[in-house]
Amino acid sequence: MSDGLEGVVAARTVLSEVDGQAGRLIIRGRSLDELAGRTRFEDLIALLFEGFYDLPADLAGALGWARSEVFAEVAALDTGLLDRTPVEAVRALMARLPDGDDTATALRLLAAPSVFTAAVVRAQAGEAPVEPDPGLSHAADTLRMLRGAAPSKAEADALDAYLVTVSDHGLNASTFAARVVASTRAGLTSAVLAGISALKGPLHGGAPGPVIEMLDAIGEPSNARAWIEAALGRGERLMGFGHRIYRVRDPRADALKRAVKWLDARQGRLEFAEAVEAAALAILREKKPDRPLDTNVEFYTALLLEGLGFPPAAFTCVFAMGRTAGWLAHAREQLAGGRLIRPQSVYVGPAPMRAA
Structure with a gap:
């Protein structure tokens, strides 16, 4: 037995490998050096989702329309949500999305952190949310919705590099949480909400x-x-x-x-x-x-x-923008295995009292 499950293998995955001794991250057979700064987030999604989702030929366009679709939920922002931290407000808005296991659900969940983070940050600053532009790349539209003005190519490229870099990282706490929920067949939205809830902790993505x-x-x-x-x-x-x-x-x-x-x-x-x-x-x-x-x-x-203009309070939300791609890929990989995750525990409490 190991505290924190240190060294315990809990899943087989084709998605990523973290080599802590060599300082190397591999995502579906490609090193991070090959991907970061050379690959758009949309292309990274296609790499992670291959074999798990039926992706449209124009993935960037489909993701753009998904941003427009989830923007309707921004109307639910009220004083109660705006008094919360950005990650709590974004999580609450994402909980409004229907559960499902199909590609359309996955695209909405990929789009949501971008749309909701920009809207929450602007609303908390007293500014109106900016509607998505489906014709832009995901990174460029995220920055445009945040600022109300188009970013430079260098800025969009920098955000792309970040989203690719944090998209997947082995069986970390949030990914494991997402896989556990996915194994119950609760649905992709539930799995992603579990991931966000784990990510916001200061020992994981909240730092x-x-x-x-x-x-x-x-x-x-x-x-x-x-x-x-x-x-x-x-x-x-x-x-x-x-x-x-x-x-x-x-x-x-x-x-x-x-x-x-x-x-x-x-x-x-x-x-x-x-x-x-x-x-x-x-x-x-x-x-x-x-x-x-x-x-x-x-x-x-x-x-x-x-x-790039994100306030520190919203950094975890931006982390979730990239990591949601990994959570969704792991959720479908877990479903393909079909096994409910149900580990055992060792009882160390007191024994029952016995009558003399």
């Missing part, structure tokens, strides 16, 4: 926002060492460093760092972040020489999403 708080608190490179040492001295976790699986540098960090470089206006912020990263890695090696703590996906996720 990139605090990276921005850390950078803002440090302020300038000369403050980095003192700030980091003080934080570690208080027993605080250093956000953006260390990973449950990777014993070396998270390959997703480098993929996203490359994407940040495409955003010319972010060069000063990038140089500052690189200085903080170098200081953090040096201190971690000094203070914790026996623990493999390297840069993870959260660090450059924060920098990239900040540069």
